[in-house]
Amino acid sequence: MYNTSGSSNIGLADVVDSLMAVKKLVYDEGRVSFAELKRAVDEDFNGFGALRAMIGENVPLFGSGSEEALEMARRVMSVVHDAYAGHANYRGGHYTSGFWSMSQHVAYGNLSGTLPSGRLRGKAFTPGLTPHPGASKSFLDNIRDVARLDAKTMDNNIAFNVKLVPKAGEPLDDIINAMHSYVKSYFDMGGMQMQFNMVSSATLRETRLVVWNRIGTDLRPTKLDRICTRVVQFDQLPAQFDDFLKGRIIGRTVVKIA
16 A cells, blocks of 8 residues: 655656646637647747737636636646556555646756746746646635645545735734635635745845855854745756756745735
């Protein structure tokens, strides 16, 4: 029963949103030919700004509350799960499918080309199954879509990343009550996992610079005594770290606690 090997897959939203762009604009509506979309992708959308804007304005994304995009996500996850489950590991067990990242969504994105979703060459993929930050203005849409995925197709767990930003001076009880409401709603709808990052983007930017400036000389800067920073075996120089990991956490969806 436990003789398994697990996989960690990234970029679910990137794949789903790209498939939705092709389906919606090429096949359903005929607003662009497949050849033209491919040319735009090949050119990193240089000279195809109008097409990229069309994609951003008209394609329903995973995490937007679109039933069609949610069904596409379920189909993609089912294909991934079945592909892994169909192979035996060296112990004779089976492979399981997880949708989470140990920062490889940044590394792989840095080496990958443009996507039909409008994601540009070299940009980080979305981590695990977290929706794209621009999928919806409502965090509840994100919650509903992720919670309604089929847990059987993600038997090596998931990572649903959320960045909560309280208002300045907001009472602690209000923050806790808002978090409780989000979490309870998510799990009541069948959600499997959710992880929070509660710190401002400005703080993260300042922290990142301090960390990279001190790497190799002092791994415990005094300014970071209350912040836990994780670095995952990258070989780049400190100056390259900053550009390479830019947006890994800072770029997550910001949810303002109301």
